[in-house]
Amino acid sequence: MPAGATYEPIATSSPSGSTTVTFNSFGSYTDLVIVAVAKNDTTAGQLLMRFNSDATGPYNRTLLVGDGSVTSASSSAPNTIGLTGGVSMTTTADTFIMAKANIFSYTGSTKKTVLVEHSQDLNGSGRVGRYVYLWPSTSAITSIEIYTNGGNFSSGTTFTLYGIKAA
Amino acid sequence: MPSPTYVALAKTVLTSSAASVSFTGIVGTYTDLIVLISARNTGSSTNLNVKFNDTFTTDSSTNITGVGSTAASTNTQGRSLAGGLTISTDTTNTFTNAELYIPNYAGSTNKVVSATSVRENNSATVNIVNAQAFLYQTTTAISRIDFIPGSGNIDAGSRFDLYGIKNS
Numbered sequence: 001m002p003a004g005a006t007y008e009p010i011a012t013s014s015p016s017g018s019t020t021v022t023f024n025s026f027g028s029y030t031d032l033v034i035v036a037v038a039k040n041d042t043t044a045g046q047l048l049m050r051f052n053s054d055a056t057g058p059y060n061r062t063l064l065v066g067d068g069s070v071t072s073a074s075s076s077a078p079n080t081i082g083l084t085g086g087v088s089m090t091t092t093a094d095t096f097i098m099a100k101a102n103i104f105s106y107t108g109s110t111k112k113t114v115l116v117e118h119s120q121d122l123n124g125s126g127r128v129g130r131y132v133y134l135w136p137s138t139s140a141i142t143s144i145e146i147y148t149n150g151g152n153f154s155s156g157t158t159f160t161l162y163g164i165k166a167a
Numbered sequence: 168m169p170s171p172t173y174v175a176l177a178k179t180v181l182t183s184s185a186a187s188v189s190f191t192g193i194v195g196t197y198t199d200l201i202v203l204i205s206a207r208n209t210g211s212s213t214n215l216n217v218k219f220n221d222t223f224t225t226d227s228s229t230n231i232t233g234v235g236s237t238a239a240s241t242n243t244q245g246r247s248l249a250g251g252l253t254i255s256t257d258t259t260n261t262f263t264n265a266e267l268y269i270p271n272y273a274g275s276t277n278k279v280v281s282a283t284s285v286r287e288n289n290s291a292t293v294n295i296v297n298a299q300a301f302l303y304q305t306t307t308a309i310s311r312i313d314f315i316p317g318s319g320n321i322d323a324g325s326r327f328d329l330y331g332i333k334n335s
Contacts, residue, residue: 007173009334035199035334037270037279066231066240067296073238094276094306100268117268119229119281119300126229126242127301156276160198160334162172 005035008163016155017041024143025028027058029163030054032103036083036146037096038157039058044088045150047099049081051112051141065118065129085118085129106141169172172334176200184209184320189313190329199333201261202267202312203283205326207253213286215248217267218313219278219303225303228282233296246301251284252316258288262325267277273308 008029013021026032038047050059059079065072065085078086083099090097098118104113116131135141146159169259174197179188193200206215216223223245230249231240243249253263265284272278280301287294314327 012334069240071238071240098279121229121300121302
């Protein structure tokens with residue numbers, strides 16, 4: 001008997017001209033993955049995420065990042081998850097940043113860990129980062145809000161939510 | 168029955184060394200591509216160059232590299248798992264492991280690629296972790312990917328797997 005599907009698309013949003021996307025009604029999975037390909041239109045802003053409308057957090061963070069010349073590592077406790085590690089996305093035409101967030105055991109009764117893989121290169125500059133966030137809530141994640149704090153998402157921006165089922 | 172999301176498209180497992188590994192005729196019906204790599208060089212170049220659509224371009228990559236206790240970040244021309252390819256003088260039977268995630272590879276915008284690679288040699292000075300962002304400035308769909316070492320050949324035992332991810 002073939003095994004059930006493991007890695008399934010749940011929803012995709014292409015929020016051109018808006019500032020916020022919200023995913024909810026995830027179904028029943030073990031982990032979630034968000035793949036973001038994004039940019040701002042004319043005003044640069046960061047790519048941010050929060051769970052269950054929690055705008056306070058803290059979303060404790062450890063990050064490792066390189067900008068093409070300087071490497072840094074740090075820990076902090078921001079009130080949101082920075083998918084771009086605290087810097088703005090690009091507004092360069094036809095050029096997007098990528099962020100992939102793995103959200104582990106999102107329905108579990110323990111604190112939630114998120115691993116972010118962030119890549120952006122603008123041909124002569126860029127930023128690469130690996131960030132881990134801890135949301136210290138023991139509640140299941142029932143909504144995910146992805147938003148920007150500057151301008152609007154540009155045409156071509158997409159956010160896809162996938163669910164992963166354990167055996 | 169719903170269509171599968173994460174689909175194995177092609178694989179190359181080398182039983183003898185080769186100058187390069189290529190995936191050609193990549194269909195544009197997926198959303199993203201993933202390439203998983205386990206590779207070693209018969210020669211001395213630690214660079215595994217990544218070529219899209221049979222064209223080397225001068226687009227840059229932004230890199231962060233950890234070697235032992237040292238971390239550095241660079242912005243370089245071209246796309247390569249720079250310094251991350253296991254070479255002939257590294258520990259026997261060890262291979263670089265790498266993943267390339269290529270979102271929206273068939274879209275009409277410039278392409279960004281996320282690459283992560285590790286080269287482990289049971290050594291305090293030749294253990295490398297790379298995280299990289301590649302830019303490929305083309306609005307054309309990626310239909311071909313080539314992997315070419317800076318010099319030497321890709322060794323027998325190396326393996327390259329191409330997967331397609333569908334978002335619906």
